[in-house]
Amino acid sequence: MDATRVLIVVGMGLVTYLSRVAPQLLMPGRSFPAALDRYLRYLSYSLVVSVISVSLFLSRARFETEAAPQRSFALVAAIVVALLTRSSLIGMFAGTALVLALSWVR
């Protein structure tokens, strides 16, 4: 294991624990403002969707021009299959199979 990466993972654990334990220690029984709750939801979704986009289309800060069309197609297909079958698992399998097939024929 890489020592720097382990330290970062421990740091990730600590900053996450902070948001879990702070209300127990500082505000037990107090309700959380609904507007702020919604903002935190928007923020976390925005961050995760950005990571989806970046991890699919970028490699070392460069746009992967060759692979981008097939990955975009597979992503759209996965979402359509998930919506049709009401199953995220089936959608993910369909998208993965498609992206693999497209990468082999390329």
Next chain:
Amino acid sequence: MTFSVHFRTGVKTAIPVWFAFIPIAFAMGVAAKAHGLHWGEIVLMSALVYGGPSQFAALEPLGAGKPALQILLTTFLINIRFLPMSATLAPYFRWAKGMRLFLAAHLVSPSSFILTHLHVQKEKSSPDSPVQAEILNEEGKYLDYYFGVSTTCFVVWVAGTAFGYWAALAVPPAFNEGLRFVLPGYFACIFALEIREWFLRLVCLISLFVAVPTAVLSPEWGWLVTSLVVATCIWGVERWMRRAS
């Protein structure tokens, strides 16, 4: 060692969540392997962070050796969503002291939060429910239920990640493109099914399209700052429209 009836009820209620956790945790292990992480690193991450979206967000920057500050800030911003969940659960944790309280806090997740909160609301609104004072005197009842849900989900999550990584070791390099797609594809499908609100859909759509160009302009901070701006702007517009209507 015996477990209370409330703990066992919590375990039974959590069984469907285990089945939801297994594929995501498995995909997390697979993706960690694809990004060049060590088995111990991803298992440690699952145990210490125990938050799928933030772990997913950390895989690429960790594998690529990006700055620690970027990874920690992203993790904090994604996991700050635990704050309102933990605040809501706080009254049920009043019987926990010392290590039990710290463990209870560590196991807060969307599933343990929803199941426990719904269970308590259902019990309190039941016509057979004792008066409030008697409920409060039933020491640790809800906490036991919570531990039944949360400890088993946690174990499934950590074990699922470990097995996912182990399974990915056996996958030939020709399948790397598929391995890379598994986790982002899975999260995209979950979001597509889960998101009902128009404003949240807008947040996701805009983030999907603007993240890449801004990450090209500024590889370290571009997409992170963009996410903050997108979420803040849409939230502002939503607040303004609510006030106006």
